[in-house]
Amino acid sequence: MKVPTMLLAAAAIALLPATAAVAAPAAPAAGTATVVAKYTFDSAADTVSDASGRGLPLRLRAADGGTVKYVTKGSGRALAFPARCAENAAKCPRVLLEGGDDQDLDPGTKPFSYGLTLAATAQAVGSESNLLQKGVADAQGQWKLQIGGKKKLPSCVIAGAGKGAKRYMAKSSTGVLDNKWHTVTCQRTATQLIIWVDGQNRGAVAVPSSVSISNNLPLRVGAQNLNAKRTAFGGAIDDVTVSVG
Incomplete structure (x- = not known):
């Protein structure tokens, strides 16, 4: 369902710090990688265009009257999701950002990276939040960035x-839910999956080079899907970036 422009508020919210806490690189050294999608949220609109010129736009889908806010971040803006509701709430205002099935986001066995910057508290995450994903498990394969577990740590899957x-x-060895801006990037190399937090390697796992990821599902930001109240993210995000190569 399309979110009317009139519901998009360009106002600051209490969730965010007045200034960014870090100025870390958004990803490890890019090398020959090609940015295939980048969303900066600097323009308030019903759809979010891709700043790389290669990816598909994201459209805002809402349920139960959910709205987003565009908030000041540095010289630009970031997007804040509705506050997370109780998981058993009968009515749960929420918003999901969804793109199309973009083949550039299907890396196969190639090295690639994906990530974003975020500002959030533990309350904005709840028991689990899906920040960024394409695909689902037990189907055509997936890549995902999430926060959850007992310690509410970010992890790449x-x-x-x-x-x-x-x-x-x-899984990251350090948390990010201190209401300050942090950059989290997942990097798949020829042999590993690495999670970077504010430019630092905070965890890795070995991955066989034969693991291939390619599916016909859309890029989703902010939840597993629009019906998944349990995985909805209630914080703010900026600079969603995907690179391949």
Whole structure:
């Protein structure tokens, strides 16, 4: 469902710090990687265009009257999701950003990276939040960035195609839920899946070079899907970036 422009508020919210806490690189050294999608949220609109010129736009889908806010971040803006509701709430205002099935976001066995910057508290995450993903497990394969677990740590997940395919998870050794801006990037190399937090390697797991990720599902930001109240993210994000190569 399309979110009317009139529901998009360009105002600051209490969730965010007045200034960014870090100025870390958005990803490890890019080398020969090609940015295939980048969303900066600097323009308030019903759809979010891709700043790289290669990816598909993201459209805002809402349920139960959910709205987003565009908030000041540095010289630009970031996007803040609705506050997370109780998981058993009958009415749960929420918003999901969804793109199309972009083949540039299907890396196969190639090295690639994906990530974003975020500002959030533990309350904005709840028991689990899906920040960024394409694909689902036990199907055509997926890549995902999430926050959850007992310690509410960010983690990167990839899985190959097929029911029962092994999932590989790189969990960060440090948290990010201090209401300050942090950059989290997942990097799949020829042999590893690495999670970078504010430019520092905070965890890795070995991944066979044969694991291939390619699916016909859309890029989703902010939740597993629009019906998944449990995985909805209630914080703010900026600079969603995907690179391949």
